[in-house]
Amino acid sequence: MIKVFIIGAGTLGKLIVEIIESTGYFQVGGFYDDNFPQLKSVMNYPVLGKLEDVAKSNHLSLAIGIGEPKYRQSIFEELLEKGHHFPALVHSSAVLSKYSQIEDGVLIGPNSSVLTGSRVQKGTCILSHVNINQDVQIEPYCLIAAGVIIGNNAKLGEACHIGLGQRVYLNEEIAAGTFRK
Template sequence: MIKATVKTLAILGASGHGKVIADIAEQLGFCVSFYDDAYPNKKNIEHWPVIGTFSDLLNVPSTNINVAVAIGHNNTREVKIKTLAKNGYMLPVLIHPTAVISKYAQIDLGSVIAANAVINAFAVVGRGCIINTSAIIEHDCRIGDFTHICPGTSLAGGVSVGRASWLGIGSKVKQLIHIGDNTLIGAGSLVVKDISSDVTAYGSPCVKVSENSQAF
């Protein structure tokens, strides 16, 4: 009898978001373990083991392991993903079974699509993105690398969002709007005009309130 191959997934970051990724991964048939720089002081997260640090992970042969990066801070997630990719690690796209993904959508490596998210026809999601619970990415949207679309956020058709931006929980974006790079849109905002790069903006309607500190 030929034994079925067990898929393994190392999750970098023993965090709340890590728990979400672990849940998705198990539903996709992965066996999960965690790596976190708090090890050995932190040896488990819920029932999952934490078995090493990021340096320990980089000592595991890249041909033997899939890796997901469960780090919410966009720029830190970018650094870790780029390091892992440079070293040949597999960075699968993880899609919750309840998510609805058009066959015409494109999703790049290392991105995570959470429960009940919708990504519609000809939308493009970049590398290392988080499309969180019940987010809606409508047709022809473009989401830049390492951007986080928070739970319940809705993007109408043709919206473009730059790299490493953060759209807060429950925000809504009118069709054909452009949001720049490294920009934070506050929770519950209604975006009806373009928002430039490197700013914090919020409100209904959403307006710039400050230059951002990239602390997201």
């Protein structure tokens, strides 16, 4: 089993624990959170240090439990440059077409789907019950909240944030950095 260390021990970090535990392939190694040392454990896993301590560690497999796209991007790029790895983590209940593409650092929560021809690029976070239809292109570092439906041939620009229960319509293009509430 590969140990994955989670950056951020809040709501998203806890979801990542559930994703990892569902896989049977990865194992939670612990958390890094800026509330350390006051925060000592989360969900029975140790908090090992602050965010700044990750760069000094030799933990190569990481997951980012911080939702804000611009922070996800800066953390991902800085730590990737230092030799850390961000595996794609997909909940066991998610449905992925064998004809979809999922890049490194992507998180996919429970009961979500990514259908034929769709591509989800690095560092993107897809929460629970998200439906990504056919031939959708999602650029890096997006955050797609629970219950979102994305129609065929849609394109999401880099670091988009699509809020809870939103719909992205057929052939719609969302500009980079957009926050749709």
